[in-house]
Every structure is written in structure tokens, then in C-alpha cells.
Amino acid sequence: MDWFPYFCQQLINGLTLGSIYGLIAIGYTMVYGIIGMINFAHGDVFMVGSVAAFLMVLWIGLTGTSGLFIIIVALLIVAALAMMVAAAYNWTIERLAYRPLRGSFRLAPLISAIGMSIVLQEFVRINQEGRPKPIKALITGEHDLIHRVTENGEFIVRLTNMQILIIVSTFALMTIFTMLIQKTALGRAQRACEQDIKMASLLGINV
Template sequence: MDYFLQQLINGVTLGSIYGLIAIGYTMVYGIIGMINFAHGDIFMVGSFIALVLIVALGITAATPVLLLILALALVLVVAMALTAVWGWTVERVAYRPLRGSFRLAPLITAIGASIALQNFVQVSQGAKNKPLQPLFSGSFQLTDGGADGSGFIVNLSYIQILIVVTTVILMGGFTYIINNTNLGRSQRACEQDRKMASLLGVNVDRTISLTFVMGASLASVAGLMFLLYYGVIDFYIGFLAGVKAFTAAVLGGIGSLPGAMLGGLLIGLIETFWSGYFSVEYKDVAAFSILAIVLIFMPEGLLGQPEVEKV
């Protein structure tokens, strides 16, 4: 039971990270109907930007707690802004010129952009793994392992709390933006019918750009969380995380924000439980199999709308 609880905590943490990335996939798919293949790599770039900033600011575990939190908040904001520029640029260079063109074309440019981003980071930051010393090492001990010390000790670390809390706050903020602001309204209008939206005076190009910007900044938050949680990153983390987050988006129902979050949580839980109870080697197979099974048997996902074939 205690082991189960520990896996649950780990799974929710991991799921929060996947959920943040999945939102980017789901928003872009909703608005322009394409899989933004480079999104996983935007997440990776965000993670690297956060790492560089942490090292540049000299943040270590020795920094006083209050200062540490302030500095990390600064890193978060700057990383979100800079990663957003990356997301914007990818859209501007690789997708916008192909809008309304052949449907395969943006998929190919997306794959090209993904390859280019990975190798750009490999060239500019080097191919080696980048380990970061843990910044928060403390944790709450939820169980004491029993009187004789034979039980399992369940830890809820500070960093896990930080990740989940940040995710919840950001999710709330973005849901508010989508539901209650002008930007959110024009975004939903573009999702429904892009041509009509533009006839009604919505600046479609700008709305799509902003979608990429939001997706990228959420991905950079996920990047920072990933860095703090695992403590090591390399230029290749974007591919797997991207595929898993996409799985999450599909599982939750592509196009649906709460769906992306729910899907992220489920994928995180499934992955941790799979590694915890079955085999670590095949944890990616588990994620990929779920993707295939979901797409085959319930392509509309958990919270998405079913598609009716029009004849």
C-alpha cells in the first residue's frame, strides 16, 4: 500500500509535466489541425534555457530558501518569454508560409524543424548529458516505514509539491484565458471556422501565433520542472516527452484543455506504475501501446467530441 502511495505521488508529478506539454499539442491541433511535431523540442529548448539561466544566476542548493524561490520565479518568467519566442519563430518560419497548402507539407516542415532544433542545441550546448545538482533536497515523510523499520518509506518531496502546485496555478490561469478573454474567444472562433472568424475581423495569423506562444511558454515551464525533478537533461529529451505528451493529448481528447491535463495525469500514472510493478525497460512500450490502443478504439479520447463521418 505504501509502495502504491509512493508510485501515485511520483505518477502525479510526472503527469503534471506531461500535461503541461500536452496543452501545447492540443491547442495547436485544435486551431490549425496539425500535429506540431517540433513541440517536444520546444520543451527541450525551454529546459535548456532554464538550465543556462540557473547556472548563470549561480543558483545552488546553498542559496537561502527565500532567495532561491525568487530566483527560480525569475528563471521561470524569463524562460517562458524566451521559449515563447522560439515557438513563435518556428510557427512563423516553418508553418505560416504553408498555411492552406498541401496537408503533408507542414508535417514535413515540422519534422524538419524538430531535427533542426535538436541539432542546434546539440551544436550550441554540446551533446553531453547536463546534470544539475538538486536545488531542493528536503521532503515530507508520509509514513515512517513501520515501527520495526521494515515497511516502505513514502516521501513527498518539496520539488514534487512545487511542480504540482505550479501546474495547478498555470492550468487555472490558462483555462481562465481561454474561457473569459477576448484572445480565448478569438481562439475558439478560429478553431470552429477559420475563414468565418477572419471575415468577422479576427486576426487569424495573430491568434495562431499567440497559440504557439502560449503552448511554448507552458512547455518551457514543463522544461524547468523536468530539469528540477530529474536533475539531468540532454538535447534528445524532447522526442520521447513529446510523443508521450501527444499521447496524453489524444487520450484526453485532442482539442480539449482539461482533457490534455487529465490525459497527462493518466499517462504519468500509467508510466510510473508500469515501471514500478512491471519493467522499466518497457515503460516506453507501454506509453506507445496506449497511444495505439486509444487511437484505434476511441479516437475521440476521454473528453473530446466524437467525429461523425459526413457522406
């Protein structure tokens, strides 16, 4: 059996899914690296942002036939607004669930994070009725990279435009994030807190 086409298709699928997981993992590692706490509600905040983006797309009536330029501009605006919604939820969670527990025993923030995760999940489930809500693909089109005829039939290695967008967007966001951490005062403050939070506080960084 020719394994190469299967390998290529799984590589494309893995890069796409890994790109999404990579963006989520950045937030986990930043929080844990700086304050040493695993934020179990982090993935649920991403979920809230995704649901907000989904509802905005439905509200503006965006479809795959709207035109590529309109779709890209609309998605950029929707993404920015969804990030604001997620940031507002994250800020609220930090103020209500994490900040009051600073200095307490180590398990307290962890338990609070699990509680906030459950709250966010149930909040969205109750408001959105807990059922699948499909949406048609906004960015369509695909590219056939490899076409092979095997003993089990045809096998085509496909790369969709949506997969290209996900991978390219992820690398662009990671590049911007890396520059933010390496080149800005905020990034230097975060790296200082990760290395020694007490010394960072003595140097005037608001921790």
C-alpha cells in the same frame, strides 16, 4: 504484501510526471484544435526553454544553499526569461516553417514540423556537446508520509518539496490558462477559430 504504500508512492510519482506532461499537452491540443496540425517541434521548444533555464541557473550561481526566498524569486525570474526564449523560438518557427505553407497540401506543414524538431535537437546537441549535465537540487527537503516494515525491508512513502512545487505550479498555470481561454477576448477568439476558422475570419479575427 502490503500494496498500499507502493500505490501511494507511485501515485505521487505519477502526479508529478503527469503534471509536466500535462503542461506540454496543452500546447499540442491548442495547436491541433485551432489549425488542425500536429506541431512535432512543440516538445523541442520546451526543451530549448528548459536548457535556457538551466544555463541561466548556472550563470547566476544559484544553489540549494542560497535561501528559500532567494531561490523562489530567482526561479520565477528564470522561468519568465526561459518562457520568453521559448516564445521567441516558437515565433521564429511559425514565421519560417509554418506560415509560408498555409494553404498547401496537408502533409507539408507536418513534414516541416518534423524538420524543425530535428533542427532544434541538433542545435542544442551541438551547442551543449550532447552529454549529461547534472545540477544539484535547488529545492531540497522531503516529507515521510507512510513508514512500513515489509518482508523485503523498510518502505517509506516520501513526498519531496520539489514534487509539491511541480504539482502546485502546474495546477496554478492550468487555472490561469483556463481563465485566459474562458474569460478573455484572446481566448474567445481562439475558441471561435477552433469551432469554425472561416467564420472567425469573416467576423474580423486575425487568423
